Amino acid sequence: MKTFKPYYAVIFTSTRTEEITGYAEMSELMETLAKKQEGFISMDSARSDVGITVSYWKTLDAIKNWKQQTEHVIAQKKGIQEWYSWYQVRICKVEREYDFNK
Amino acid sequence: MKTFKPYYAVIFTSTRTEEITGYAEMSELMETLAKKQEGFISMDSARSDVGITVSYWKTLDAIKNWKQQTEHVIAQKKGIQEWYSWYQVRICKVEREYDFNK
Numbered sequence: 065m066k067t068f069k070p071y072y073a074v075i076f077t078s079t080r081t082e083e084i085t086g087y088a089e090m091s092e093l094m095e096t097l098a099k100k101q102e103g104f105i106s107m108d109s110a111r112s113d114v115g116i117t118v119s120y121w122k123t124l125d126a127i128k129n130w131k132q133q134t135e136h137v138i139a140q141k142k143g144i145q146e147w148y149s150w151y152q153v154r155i156c157k158v159e160r161e162y163d164f165n166k
Numbered sequence: 167m168k169t170f171k172p173y174y175a176v177i178f179t180s181t182r183t184e185e186i187t188g189y190a191e192m193s194e195l196m197e198t199l200a201k202k203q204e205g206f207i208s209m210d211s212a213r214s215d216v217g218i219t220v221s222y223w224k225t226l227d228a229i230k231n232w233k234q235q236t237e238h239v240i241a242q243k244k245g246i247q248e249w250y251s252w253y254q255v256r257i258c259k260v261e262r263e264y265d266f267n268k
Contacts (some may be wrong), residue, residue, distance in 0.1 A: 073179070073256065077210050081268075110217060111214055113210050114211075116220060116222075118218060144266055148266065154263040156175055156260045157259045157261055161255060161257070162255055163252070163253060163254040164254075166183075
């Protein structure tokens with residue numbers, strides 16, 4: 065049996081305002097910077113009626129460090145002021161996983 | 167301090183094939199049926215390059231029951247045969263959450 069090492073997921077669910085100025089650039093910058101953080105594993109994003117971004121991290125400390133990262137703090141502030149009408153953040157422990165590949 | 171009762175998230179990340187026959191109808195049916203399951207809390211879906219559906223459940227047993235639900239088993243089989251080129255399922259324990267509302 066394959067051993068599984070738990071890791072962590074941050075599920076960020078959001079709805080956008082109509083303000084688009086600076087949003088795409090900031091999203092891209094945040095993705096670039098998150099990937100450079102210690103403990104980052106991967107991330108996925110999609111948007112339909114709601115946006116869902118899930119980022120995966122090795123430890124809770126890695127998540128905490130990313131939350132406090134300087135540019136990310138600025139992005140969070142601008143997100144609240146301008147880009148999001150609502151968001152929810154969930155911190156989760158990934159306990160099990162499986163996949164399918166054609 | 168608000169007490170937080172942990173619950174569970176199933177993160178389903180996927181890429182689609184070009185086969186569209188029956189997909190939208192099945193998605194809708196699965197959403198309807200999932201919502202009727204004991205222990206179901208809520209779900210969110212979005213699709214861009216990848217699709218992300220996150221469903222939330224009160225217990226691991228509720229997730230197991232949904233995985234084994236008759237129509238859902240058929241949907242999973244058709245998903246593998248026809249609609250998905252790849253998918254990944256992660257079972258997570260939601261340990262913390264916070265939100266923002268404008």
